Amino acid sequence: MHFWIKTILLSSCALLLSSCGKQESRNSLRIGNGAEPRTLDPQQAVSLAEAHVITALFEGLLSEPSTDDALFEPGIATSWEANEKLTQYSFTLRENARWSDGTPINADTFLSSFERILNPQLSAQNSELLFDIKNAKAYHMGEIKSFDQVGLSAPSEYTLVITLEQPTAVFLQKMKHWSWFPVPVHFIEQKGGLYDIANPWASSNDLVSNGPYMLDRWQRNQRITIAKNEAYWDAPTISIERVEFYPFENTQSEYRAFLAGQLDITEEIPSELKDQKLDGARADPLLATSYLLLNNEFPSLSDPNVRRALSAAIDRGKLIKSIVKTGFPASRFTPAAMPLYPLGDTSPPPAPELPRELVAQINANGPLRLVVSNRDVSIAVAEALQEMWRRELGIEIRIENMEFKSFLDRLDNGDYDISYIAWFGDYLDPFTFLGIWQSESQYNRARWENSSFDKLLDQSATQADPAQRLETLHKAEDLLTEQMPIIPLFWKSKDYLVSPHVRNWPASLTDIRSYKHVELKH
Amino acid sequence: MLRFFLIRLGQSIPTLLAIYTITFFMVRSAPGGPFSQERKVAPHIIEAQMEYYGFNDPVYVQYFRSLEQHLTFDFPPLTSYPGLTAGDIIGESFPVSLELGIWALLVALLFGIPTGVLAATKQNTAADYAPMSMAMLGICLPTFVIGPLLALFFGVWLGWFKVSGWFDLSDRILPALTLGLFYAAYVARLTRVGMLEVLGMDYVRTARAKGLPERIVVLKHALRGGVMPVVSFLGPALAGLVSGSFVVETIFQVPGLGRHFVQAALSRDHSLVLSTVLFYAALIILANVAVDAAQILLNPKLRKR
Numbered sequence: 090m091h092f093w094i095k096t097i098l099l100s101s102c103a104l105l106l107s108s109c110g111k112q113e114s115r116n117s118l119r120i121g122n123g124a125e126p127r128t129l130d131p132q133q134a135v136s137l138a139e140a141h142v143i144t145a146l147f148e149g150l151l152s153e154p155s156t157d158d159a160l161f162e163p164g165i166a167t168s169w170e171a172n173e174k175l176t177q178y179s180f181t182l183r184e185n186a187r188w189s190d191g192t193p194i195n196a197d198t199f200l201s202s203f204e205r206i207l208n209p210q211l212s213a214q215n216s217e218l219l220f221d222i223k224n225a226k227a228y229h230m231g232e233i234k235s236f237d238q239v240g241l242s243a244p245s246e247y248t249l250v251i252t253l254e255q256p257t258a259v260f261l262q263k264m265k266h267w268s269w270f271p272v273p274v275h276f277i278e279q280k281g282g283l284y285d286i287a288n289p290w291a292s293s294n295d296l297v298s299n300g301p302y303m304l305d306r307w308q309r310n311q312r313i314t315i316a317k318n319e320a321y322w323d324a325p326t327i328s329i330e331r332v333e334f335y336p337f338e339n340t341q342s343e344y345r346a347f348l349a350g351q352l353d354i355t356e357e358i359p360s361e362l363k364d365q366k367l368d369g370a371r372a373d374p375l376l377a378t379s380y381l382l383l384n385n386e387f388p389s390l391s392d393p394n395v396r397r398a399l400s401a402a403i404d405r406g407k408l409i410k411s412i413v414k415t416g417f418p419a420s421r422f423t424p425a426a427m428p429l430y431p432l433g434d435t436s437p438p439p440a441p442e443l444p445r446e447l448v449a450q451i452n453a454n455g456p457l458r459l460v461v462s463n464r465d466v467s468i469a470v471a472e473a474l475q476e477m478w479r480r481e482l483g484i485e486i487r488i489e490n491m492e493f494k495s496f497l498d499r500l501d502n503g504d505y506d507i508s509y510i511a512w513f514g515d516y517l518d519p520f521t522f523l524g525i526w527q528s529e530s531q532y533n534r535a536r537w538e539n540s541s542f543d544k545l546l547d548q549s550a551t552q553a554d555p556a557q558r559l560e561t562l563h564k565a566e567d568l569l570t571e572q573m574p575i576i577p578l579f580w581k582s583k584d585y586l587v588s589p590h591v592r593n594w595p596a597s598l599t600d601i602r603s604y605k606h607v608e609l610k611h
Numbered sequence: 612m613l614r615f616f617l618i619r620l621g622q623s624i625p626t627l628l629a630i631y632t633i634t635f636f637m638v639r640s641a642p643g644g645p646f647s648q649e650r651k652v653a654p655h656i657i658e659a660q661m662e663y664y665g666f667n668d669p670v671y672v673q674y675f676r677s678l679e680q681h682l683t684f685d686f687p688p689l690t691s692y693p694g695l696t697a698g699d700i701i702g703e704s705f706p707v708s709l710e711l712g713i714w715a716l717l718v719a720l721l722f723g724i725p726t727g728v729l730a731a732t733k734q735n736t737a738a739d740y741a742p743m744s745m746a747m748l749g750i751c752l753p754t755f756v757i758g759p760l761l762a763l764f765f766g767v768w769l770g771w772f773k774v775s776g777w778f779d780l781s782d783r784i785l786p787a788l789t790l791g792l793f794y795a796a797y798v799a800r801l802t803r804v805g806m807l808e809v810l811g812m813d814y815v816r817t818a819r820a821k822g823l824p825e826r827i828v829v830l831k832h833a834l835r836g837g838v839m840p841v842v843s844f845l846g847p848a849l850a851g852l853v854s855g856s857f858v859v860e861t862i863f864q865v866p867g868l869g870r871h872f873v874q875a876a877l878s879r880d881h882s883l884v885l886s887t888v889l890f891y892a893a894l895i896i897l898a899n900v901a902v903d904a905a906q907i908l909l910n911p912k913l914r915k916r
Contacts, residue, residue, distance in 0.1 A: 127691060127692060127693070128692075128693055128694070130693075133693065135648060135650070209659065210659075212655075212656045212659035212660055212663070213656075214648070214652055214653070214656055216656075217653065230655070286660065286663050286688075286693055287663075287688030287693045287694050288693075288694060289693075289694030289695065290694070291693075291694065292692065292693075292694045292695060293694075308866065309692075309700075309703060309704075309866060310704070310864075310866035310870055310871075311776065311777060311778075311864065311866045312776075335775075335776075335864070336864075337775075337864065338861055338870075339861050339862065341759060342759075342762075342774070342775050342861065342862055342863070342864060345759070345762050345763060345766065345767055345774040345775070346773075346774050346775050346776075346864075348767045348774075349766050349767050349770070349773065349774045351773055351774065351775065351776070492877065493643075493877065494641070494642070494643030494644075494647060494877065494878070494879050495641070495642040495643050496643075497643055497647040497648070497649065498642040498643035498644070498647060499642075500651075501647060501651065510649065511649075512650075513650075531651055531652075531653045531654075532650060532651050534651055
């Protein structure tokens, strides 16, 4: 007994002492990164947490800008030009680009990478983002068997020519997305099947990449450490040796880690602290809109007047002030932060008075079901809406809240009347917001179809003149605001903490940024 | 003794099979699938993924295939971590939970047993009431209150420990305390009850009558019988401790099995749910067998049966 007590006491002392020799992390940037990434394969990743790591590990033809006002800067491509009709883009690649294992990168690398993401066997969710390429969709859907018919070619070793389905003015914007990044085909094949969904290449510690950083170690549910890639063509400009990504599911834990000096940048601010003036707090506007998804097939909601009245009865300012504590009241679906897309006159059309009989009829159909997930403040928002609609319109709502996957199941099956959800834009163009409400869009969960809206968007896609195109998109936006198949609530912002040691941390509308020019000053 | 183990292990087979069957059908009846996302996924992509993971096969085929996989330890790729299997996940996260559990157990016993013994020997005095009130408080305060408080106090204000992570030895202290103090409270109460019962027994009186010092009477004679309730409590407690605590692991960023256990269910990763549930079940069975064995060793009366 005594022996054991001594042993235990001694080992506890040893434990206490070992804590004194804390290591200071030098020249490594420690970032809180929300959820644990599922994969680091750029072609299979869908979440922002994954993209935050992937954009440091990989580089596409174009890269994220280092300054806030530029839209992109050269990546693997040094120069590019489009034909006059904007249907063909030709890229000249740099000759000194290499994978981290030394394998050179040329136009063929991109051809085989694009072939992989479009291949039906891989069934990549984001393959849809490459459908601007001629015949890409047909190849992905299995209508074309030969990849040669897809609008991609490599006339010389360092020239890549991309032919599009139709003129696309914002093509360069769109292809900045991580789904367009090259992948190390030679390495993937070494680890398993090229199109195998469960190929372990992207979770192995020897992962080969081509960006400013390479994977050092992935300790699941702890941290992902990436280290400067010396084989990167622009390695000398990178000042931070290592970046560490910490997954934090709990924002309070993340906040404590920041307070204790264990993190330089957080992913979020706990929602109850969002309206406090914390040291190092930043609120960067995002291209993201929280909105109410309406089931337009539900009889009570198929009348635009009802939808407009529901929208007009919402006091967005009050919701922001007392519940969500972040963001801006949304007067249309596309956020005001969208560059080169002036807000114009967005005062919503005057709210119609709903006749009493109509309200009675809506309530007679049973209370409208407001389906929300049990995440963050959704339930509080739902309760506030219930109160506002009851008071302003006399319309009764029943709130149904559930766990997230069950919630998604209800949405996908159309088993809801109203729902509260958000949309994050993929690129800096209004089309990423408006396009999802086209009848044919896979993302259109509102079950709303409007042929004039579809026509306007189709027309905008082929307009090569930017001014004309924006005018068309504005018309579509106005139509969306007038018909209100969905009710925009807030334009989101990213609220997070940045330590004063971090310099040149760029704001980003898509929450995707280059870490190339970030510096640490101790 | 050997016969006892064989019988107990034989009994566990139908138990595990029943658990497997119930879990298999429960995860499949939960609404929502592994591939749905906030951003709607195209139906043909979901279809292709379902096909790849074999979810389109008839249910009985899936049932027996998955059973075979668990019997042969040949696990399929996971939907929530492509490229990894349940074996990989349990293999990397269980040792962490086990380590945390052992530290927490040490905390529980180191704090619990002496407190209980002290309270029992000084029954109905301040030395009894004070620690027992603390123990009551310990039971009532959930880990999600104690954990953040400890992190805030020792991590943020005093700066003695890191508030999260599982890298250095010192990172073990706060999570082990958080998890252990809760069990320590139980252990203290159980020890006190057990000791009070034993201290009134004849053999203790005999020991005292022999003129043995009180210290020997309490620690050598009474304690052995007095900790019996603690030992039977430790079985399930041990399984609970080593299989990981979702709350403590989330608060302190501990990469243990508890987080996977919860996340697997939330992300509808059928294979990971099944494997972690079976693993947990096997652990509980093993822990209970171990406790029965320990009780036989501690209590000669049981040996004769």
